[in-house]
Amino acid sequence: MTDYRRALEEAVRFLREHDRFLILSHVNPDGDAIGSTLAVAAMLEQLGKSYVLVNESGAPDKFSFLPRFERICNLSQDLAGDTFSAVIAVDCADASRMGDVRHLFAPDAALLNIDHHPTNDAFGAVNVIRTDAAATAEILYDLNEAAGLPITEDFALCIYTGLLTDTGGFRYSNTSPYNMEIAARLLRYGVNPGDVAERCLEVITLSHVKLLRQALQTLRMSHGNLVASVFVSRQDLESVGADREDAGGLVNYCRNIEGVEVGVSFVEAEPGTVKVSLRARSRVDVSEIAKQLGGGGHAKAAGCTLRGTLAEAQERVWNALGQALGVNADE
The missing domain is CATH 3.90.1640.10 (inorganic pyrophosphatase (n-terminal core))
Known part of the structure; x- marks a missing residue:
């Protein structure tokens, strides 16, 4: 057995x-x-x-x-x-x-x-x-x-x-x-x-569409264009009448960009709390990155919740991605 x-x-x-x-x-x-x-x-x-x-x-x-x-x-x-x-x-x-x-x-x-x-x-x-x-x-x-x-x-x-x-x-x-x-x-x-x-x-909510429009304006390419990220603040959520659920799926727009290895979404779920979602293509096991940061998941789909500001969460995640990819964030 x-x-x-x-x-x-x-x-x-x-x-x-x-x-x-x-x-x-x-x-x-x-x-x-x-x-x-x-x-x-x-x-x-x-x-x-x-x-x-x-x-x-x-x-x-x-x-x-x-x-x-x-x-x-x-x-x-x-x-x-x-x-x-x-x-x-x-x-x-x-x-x-x-x-x-x-x-x-x-x-x-x-x-x-x-x-x-x-x-x-x-x-x-x-x-x-x-x-x-x-x-x-x-x-x-x-x-x-x-x-x-x-x-x-x-x-x-x-x-x-x-x-x-x-x-x-x-x-x-x-x-x-x-x-x-x-x-x-x-x-x-x-x-x-x-x-x-x-x-x-x-089916998606109208609030999700409005939030997507805001989020895509924050799109950043980093790590030699191997990483794409979007950022959603509490103010963004409130301005379009969205909630944390409406932010689901934003990370996929990042990961699906041609040439991108890892997509990341940073969502300020509550003041001082940032929900991070990671999606990978092939080179990086994002579950290991999420685990380092107190989260978990799968090799190609993982996440974690970080305390601090959006900028602080970005720095922690980008540093971990830099080590995994062997490429600094600003390269």
């Missing part, structure tokens, strides 16, 4: 041995985080278990079409001092990515950690980590199978959403024969691929 299969069996025991669960995903969640959260909820319902879904940042409205979306709480909602002895974290590259949620853990809390990030530090009592999986949703498909549970329409939609978003519509290099096979199987359970792609990949 492989280590992965053994981990899946341990996770199945965890699900069966407990009756009430807290399900968490990473702060500023994406389609895989939300899809995986809701897929676990669907599995637990089949097992006759109860659960509470929490995300520190709340869930982006674009995923409101997913079943049980309305049950995801953020930390501003009153949970009546509730604590949980069984915790499931999905798509969290390390424990800090769960956010400020430790007050929800009972003193005897056991944690099941399900994730696909190479930077995951196995912070759970039970860890199911497969770094070659395109998405955490791919691992949950395997877990559902290991538990002997049928695929429901709700479960299929959540897993498909996680796969679609984390592979960029099955365009990124993490697309594999296996995850394409899973996606094909899920279509048999009522998933409408055109509808999911429209909601997750195509």
Whole structure:
């Protein structure tokens, strides 16, 4: 038996041995985080278990079409001092990515950690980590199978959403024969691929368009034109009525410029807090850079949150990129 299969069996025991669960995903969640959260909820319902879904940042409205979306709480909602002895974290590259949620853990809390990030530090009592999986949703498909549970329409939609978003519509290099096979199987359970792609990949807010127009005016080329960066301040967000969610995807405009190896977006999410997103082409493992700066992710897509001003965040990231590329920022 492989280590992965053994981990899946341990996770199945965890699900069966407990009756009430807290399900968490990473702060500023994406389609895989939300899809995986809701897929676990669907599995637990089949097992006759109860659960509470929490995300520190709340869930982006674009995923409101997913079943049980309305049950995801953020930390501003009153949970009546509730604590949980069984915790499931999905798509969290390390424990800090769960956010400020430790007050929800009972003193005897056991944690099941399900994730696909190479930077995951196995912070759970039970860890199911497969770094070659395109998405955490791919691992949950395997877990559902290991538990002997049928695929429901709700479960299929959540897993498909996680796969679609984390592979960029099955365009990124993490697309594999296996995850394409899973996606094909899920279509048999009522998933409408055109509808999911429209909601997750195509529709953008007017605020995003306005913010994009502002951000592109800040575009800077550095490191011998191998790095392209854009910068968004709190004032920029406020001037167009945008929020942090509207800044999602700006980094891709940088990375997609011909000849660029690394794209970076710097977004001042709160005064003194800068969210950094990194996207790489081939020469740089940006997960290593993000990890140096207290973040994590994948070789070609990673991020971190830095304290300080936009200028201070830029200096730290550009210095790290200079070391990785062997080219100074001003060359």
